[in-house]
Amino acid sequence: MMITPSQHDIHCIGCEYSCQIYPDAVLRSQYCGQSSFAIWPEGNLFLQQGILTKLRKENNRLSCGFIFVDFSLPWLRDFIDAKWIDNLIKTGMRIVIITDNHLRPLANYWITRSNKIHGILYASDDDDIQRMKIRRLFTGRLALDRQGRMLNYSEVMLLNRFMSGICAQGIISIDKIETKKVYVHKYRLEKKLGFTVQQLISRVL
Numbered sequence: 001m002m003i004t005p006s007q008h009d010i011h012c013i014g015c016e017y018s019c020q021i022y023p024d025a026v027l028r029s030q031y032c033g034q035s036s037f038a039i040w041p042e043g044n045l046f047l048q049q050g051i052l053t054k055l056r057k058e059n060n061r062l063s064c065g066f067i068f069v070d071f072s073l074p075w076l077r078d079f080i081d082a083k084w085i086d087n088l089i090k091t092g093m094r095i096v097i098i099t100d101n102h103l104r105p106l107a108n109y110w111i112t113r114s115n116k117i118h119g120i121l122y123a124s125d126d127d128d129i130q131r132m133k134i135r136r137l138f139t140g141r142l143a144l145d146r147q148g149r150m151l152n153y154s155e156v157m158l159l160n161r162f163m164s165g166i167c168a169q170g171i172i173s174i175d176k177i178e179t180k181k182v183y184v185h186k187y188r189l190e191k192k193l194g195f196t197v198q199q200l201i202s203r204v205l
Contacts, residue, residue, distance in 0.1 A: 008040065008041055008042070009022065009023065009042070010022040010038045010040050010042070010067065010088075010091065011038060011042065012036040012037060012038055012065075013037050013038060013039060013048055013051070013052060014036055014037045019036070021036060021038055021065075021091050021093070022087065022088075022090065022091050023087075036065035036066075036093065037051070037052075037065060037066055037067075037068070038065070038066075038067045038068070038091075038093070039051060039067070039068050039069075039070055040067055040068075040069055040070065040088065041070055041075050041078065043070075044070050044072075047068075047070055047098065051068055051098075054130065054131070054134055064092075064093065064094055065091070065092075065093035065094070066093055066094045066095075066096055066118075066137070067088055067091060067093045067094070067095050067096070068096050068097075068098050069088070069095060069096065069097045069098060070098060071097050071098060071099035071100065071103050071106070071107045072099070072100045072102075072103060073100065073102055073103060073200075073203050073204060074203075074204060075204075076103065076106075076163065076200065076203075076204045077163055077204055079103070079106055079107075079110070080106070080156060080159050080160040080163055081160065085110065085114055085116060085117070088116075089116050094118040094119075094137065095116055095117045095118055096117075096118055096119040096120070096121065096137060096143075097110070097111065097117060097119070097120045097121070098120075098121045099120065099121070099122055099123065100123050101122075101123050101124065101194075102193060102194055102195065103193075104122060104123075104147070104148045104149070105148065105149045105150050105151045105192040105193060106151050106156070106159075106193070107120060108120075108146050108147075108148065108149070108150035108151070109150050109151040109152070109153075109156055111144050111146065112146075112150065117144070118137060118142055118143070118144075119133055119136070119137045119142060119143035119144060120143065120144055120145075120146070121133060121143075122147050122148075124147065149192045150192075151189065151192060151193075154185050155185055155188060155189040155192070158171065158182070158185050158186060158189060159189055159197075159200075161174075161175075162186075162197045162200075162201070163200070163201065163204070168182055168183065168186060
């Protein structure tokens with residue numbers, strides 16, 4: 001079952017205590033450092049180990065925490081709704097997107113829509129580029145150099161409709177949009193993401 005942002009806890013991965021950060025922050029251990037690190041949504045152990053390895057190399061007792069967002073297909077339903085970023089903002093931590101190649105156009109959309117996102121790491125970034133971006137982030141700078149294509153607002157709204165189970169004819173009827181316009185947006189959306197709408201739905205079920 002897909003876990004929604006409101007049901008999904010966020011825990012620090014900085015040490016073995018795994019203190020909860022959201023929705024209910026807990027008293028942190030006196031042995032913890034000044035900064036917290038988290039991955040959201042939780043569950044990708046491979047990504048967690050990779051992040052921890054990089055953090056151990058670069059962390060110099062930061063004064064703020066970071067949430068690394070696993071921007072990948074299994075969580076697509078979460079990322080077409082602005083609530084995901086609203087919830088992460090409440091933690092007071094800096095938000096960094098780590099995107100796979102398929103969701104890069106959607107990730108690029110969000111970094112232009114919200115000034116609360118501090119950085120983006122792409123699957124195509126090599127180790128040197130990733131280290132450079134992490135150093136920039138850890139010294140209080142942004143790392144938002146955009147790569148590749150980007151969805152626009154109409155395409156994201158259309159994707160939201162499709163992922164809610166509404167077909168093209170239903171969208172035309174509900175939103176009073178011209179038939180040609182819906183199918184043009186659908187074509188461009190599928191071309192940018194590299195999947196048909198049906199393929200996307202089947203991959204995130």
